Amino acid sequence: MDQRGRIVAENLVKVFNGEVRAVDGVSFEVNAGEVFGFLGPNGAGKTTTVSMLSAGLRPTSGRATIDGLEVGQNPDEVKRRIGVIFQESTADVDLTGIENLEVAAGCYGISASEGSKRAETLIEQMQLGDAAHRLAKNYSGGMRRRLELAVGLVHRPRVLFLDEPTLGLDPQGRAGFWGFIQKLRKDIGMTVFVTTHYLDEADGMCDRIAIIDHGKIVATGSPNELKDGLGGDVVTLKTSPGAREITSTLQLLPGVHAITHQDGSYRAKVQSGETFVPLAVDAATRAGVGITGVTVKRPSLDEVFLEFTGREFREEEGPNATDRAVMINRVRGAMRR
């Protein structure tokens, strides 16, 4: 099998300080040209996995190959074949956009003249031409992200790792960034491995997804496969305060796969929401329980995440990730002053 552009992880394990098992036997394969999403809550092992795959961290056990090369044995050659966009901003703020790219090109052993040519081309492709000779400290968050993407591409890698690439960007910046990724994929056929806490991004942009929790992969598949695997629609019924529990009544209705109950709210995974809702309202009324609210949802990756980890994704990730982005920006601002 042609290994170009492929990522293979085989039973990767990383234990820190002999006790913290950050990654616990992770295995997956990413095919050439695929956009592969890696989802998980804070501390699940996403960044540690990316670090092991991108020759930044030695696994405690297991092996990884990139582009047919074993990472542990060829770290420098692997670095030549991959681009990495780190979670935190890494733009050299005292250098201009062009200088950032030229220095990065030099770090890959590219000649100064060739580096300058590539820098000019990339800066135009990233729509940063007007700001090419401005210091990166004067770039907006979205511009810096695009500059970092350009830096990650200056040596023309076959595989691109993106660790939370849109963290802290506004919706417009996120959309713009993903537009560039989609274009790269279309133009070059590059393999993209991305960790993100924005489930809508993963749903819309990734060919396949792996969900990692407590260092283990709990689900892998295309977004549609994972959502379909939940077995249809998710219906939420709210009952009047103090009403008796009717889980067993609802469970007997046709097309019901599973029901959970919490604080007077029932979450039912059913074959068809349209069929289930009138039956459920009727059954509840006959049981003397008033229904005060109904929602029917096609399963999203939020539900997939909840199904496999038992936790709401947004509650886990949103505030922490945002706080981190705000904190990074504040520290940067303070240092500039």
Next chain:
Amino acid sequence: MRREFIALTRREYLKLLRNPQAIFTSLLLPLLYLLLFGNGFTINAASFVNPVYGPYYTLQQALDFLFRGAPNYYSYFAGGMVGFVAVTASLFLGANVIFDKLFGVFKRTRGTPAPSAAVFGSRLIAGASQPILLSFFVLGLALLFGHIPGLHGLDVTASVTPLGVVEILFAIVLLSGLFATIFLTFGILLDVPQTYFAAVNLINLPVLLTSDALYPWGTMPTWLQNVSQYNPVSLAVNVLREVMFGSSAYPYDPAIYLLGLLAWTVGLVGIAIVLVRRALRPLE
């Protein structure tokens, strides 16, 4: 390796040139020392001369003892300031590495296949050039002050040969390179600015205070003189003073002091290379 080194060295110089405030303040510190400390702190060697009872029967004997041949304290001090500046101007080199770590720039460089020698060497070359240039700035300024009425200045009393100039150049380069290496290594090994500055002060202050860079030699207690003669700052300063003021107060030739300084440099740079290579391994 060559391209990586050139690219990273260019980055260091660009960052330096983009920070004119840092350049200005680095010039201001030696200027203030030369103006205030050097001009404010004077010792009259003639008062040590006792033609009847000795031990200094002549002014030259007193000058040799007190200032190791320099004609006055200011000239003695100006030579010492070169050593002082070579050490203090290197202090921030490691801090720059730590800030680059905090802001992700160092991580990005480490994510490339650029060899650790290029990563370290580029910072060393660009970093050490600052104390080297500052040292010459100090010498030039001290000489200039001698021509300004009302100010003390550096008074060179020996005839300086081309070999002497080369010896001074080597002494400044070796001393600057040595301390730039030490502080850069601290920056590579440590991650927290507070820890870095605590560690740097543990090196910086004892080294300067056990040298004869600022103290008049003759007023130092014997034990401090014994310690001082092996201090790398003293070794470098001895080269400068002996070339500028003559050999009468020095038991060895400047080349011997240079060899001593070279031994310090080779030993400590060797240790630094081992530590840095371990810290910058391709896979952590």
